[in-house]
Amino acid sequence: MYEFKGKSIIIAAPNHYGLLYRFKENLEAIGFETIAIPDDINVSIGIQNQIIHIIKKIFTKTKSFKREKKIEFRTKKQIDLINKGSISKFDYVLVIRPDLFSNTLLSTLKSKSNVMCAYQWDGLDRFPSVYEKIGFFDRFFVFDENDTNKKENLIPITNFYFDDLKAEKNVIDAYFVGSFMKNRINLLFSLSRKLYKLGQKLSINLSVNSSDKFKNPNSDLITIIDKPISFKNNLINSSQSKIIIDFTNEVHNGLSMRVFESIGFRKKLITNNSLVKNFDFYNPNNIFLIENEKFDGIENFINVPYENLPSEIYEKYSFTNWIKYIFNI
Structure with missing residues (x-):
């Protein structure tokens, strides 16, 4: 290393x-x-x-x-x-x-x-x-x-995944952490309920500012956090989950860190970011793309095993390779 x-x-x-x-x-x-x-x-x-x-x-x-x-x-x-x-x-x-x-x-x-x-x-x-x-x-x-x-x-x-942390044994089935955004909260509720009905053990964490007028109708499924989860602890949580959940932020045009964390930790990903289809790591057995806020096929996705990617893909999106590209090393 x-x-x-x-x-x-x-x-x-x-x-x-x-x-x-x-x-x-x-x-x-x-x-x-x-x-x-x-x-x-x-x-x-x-x-x-x-x-x-x-x-x-x-x-x-x-x-x-x-x-x-x-x-x-x-x-x-x-x-x-x-x-x-x-x-x-x-x-x-x-x-x-x-x-x-x-x-x-x-x-x-x-x-x-x-x-x-x-x-x-x-x-x-x-x-x-x-x-x-x-x-x-x-x-x-x-x-x-x-x-x-x-x-x-x-x-x-693109972003990357930090490659000094390794995947750990799964202790939960699906993990999400994010800030309250009005335009995606209903989708988070719907997805959480769907996964729960499919028997998945969830860790859904939502940060809500005091200025947000929000009531949690799914307190049994969604945890409101009043203290931020550190970046490192968030990565550890992701590494212990079978599935990482990602919702796109409309002010951005690109892929979030979570997408690449799913690659590095070799985890499945559920996302509504259609850009994933344009990348060489896209595999529908590993990535479930929510389209039109529909979850058709998600049960099969959950039950199909993760498929390992070619080794060059893991290397390509690693932090080490990202640093080499940044500095033209």
């Missing part, structure tokens, strides 16, 4: 549910010396700057001073993380969601690396401030293939 022993990398990414450190762990598992830079370092601007912010807000109608100071202080802490080690020049830098990081930090990362790449795994227009960041990078990858038409030299890439 130590294919990249002797190489160094900085990974800067949103630390949503511990995602950044999931990257770090897998990078270290394949040999990289790794520094992780979170987007969400807590900072305080101090009493003096708080007073200045209030004065500017009252007398000049300027409301951005506090935000700008937080960015300044956070950037300093992020740069301190880079400089605290003994490495003066890193082999690689990878930035996930570069719109979350300051130009000052990106300039520092550029000066500290031989190759610097980015991956915007949300659509460019969803966070348009990312456009001004593209020029910092040697290679810039996008999740949504349609985004390649919006600016030159953008490279499409």
Whole structure:
């Protein structure tokens, strides 16, 4: 697994549910010396700057001073993380969601690396401030293939599965975790009831914000979670399930991480994302595609054994291969 022993990398990414450190762990598992830079370092601007912010807000109608100071202080802490080690020049830098990081930090990362790449795994227009960041990078990858038409030299890439975690013994039949979305909640209810009637042991977990006016009519089937499940624990749960459930987010045009987790863990997948049919790993014995919100044939799908894919498919969508493609190694 130590294919990249002797190489160094900085990974800067949103630390949503511990995602950044999931990257770090897998990078270290394949040999990289790794520094992780979170987007969400807590900072305080101090009493003096708080007073200045209030004065500017009252007398000049300027409301951005506090935000700008937080960015300044956070950037300093992020740069301190880079400089605290003994490495003066890193082999690689990878930035996930570069719109979350300051130009000052990106300039520092550029000066500290031989190759610097980015991956915007949300659509460019969803966070348009990312456009001004593209020029910092040697290679810039996008999740949504349609985004390649919006600016030159953008490279499409899929998601991947973290390959340092292995599948475990199944303890449940079907697993889902996700946020409440009005446009897909009825489908989740219908699927849960269908699977339950077919005798499946379910773990259906739904995160609901306090602002969502939602009552759970299926509390026996669906668990409302008030604390997020960490990214790593979510992967462990997926690895212990026979089937992973995936619902597409309409703001995205691509395949979610869950699709690739099902490949890596060699699990079955139930999804409503029709894009899966376009990929080389699509096998109707392994992937049940919900079309027109119908479940015709799902009982047979559940009972048919998982079919192993060619070994090159598992390698193609692994994190290790994804890193090689990102940096053209």
